[in-house]
């Protein structure tokens with residue numbers, strides 16, 4: 001069965017292929033880029049779950065295939081959970097990872113080690129063409145470095161140090177990150193749901 005990955009984020013796509021294959025999912029995974037005529041949905045939700053469902057429904061409806069979507073971001077305690085759902089466009093331009101990271105570091109420059117707690121959050125949604133929907137979430141708790149370190153991963157990975165580790169997410173191997181990440185947790189929880197509802 002074909003399963004649509006309702007995302008255009010290359011970093012997510014790479015991780016999702018590995019996470020879903022490791023979980024034993026054998027569906028044909030086709031990215032949203034294979035459907036250039038389907039317009040990007042407006043992410044009007046106020047939660048990760050709402051936005052993930054909006055993206056999954058848009059692709060399922062337009063393609064006639066089941067679709068899964070990821071809405072995710074970095075939530076910083078001292079900023080009241082920001083950037084949160086605005087993580088991809090924190091500095092203004094959607095998807096400018098470097099600008100987003102640099103702005104966040106500048107905003108936190110005066111915050112000491114004891115107050116730099118943050119977590120990544122991911123909502124993983126499944127939608128069927130008939131409107132059936134499910135959504136599950138995962139988190140990765142950690143603290144924010146003052147300077148970026150590491151070249152793996154994407155987005156805010158060079159500044160998030162997972163709880164219990166001395167490295168940043170960008171210093172983990174892809175397999176190490178997927179084993180503990182918000183995205184790994186959310187999509188491993190979604191796999192049995194896909195098996196039940198899609199087959």
Ligand code: ITT
Pocket residue numbers: 006007008009012055070071072073074085087088089095097100120153154155156157169181183
């Ligand atoms: P799609 O909507 O097409 O999936 P997007 O990049 O717009 O792509 P989001 O709205 O969910 O996706 O934004 C997620 C942002 O959160 C992403 O741009 C990163 O900056 C950040 N992010 C999410 N997961 C991350 C991870 O595993 N490591 C680092 N940063 C992450």
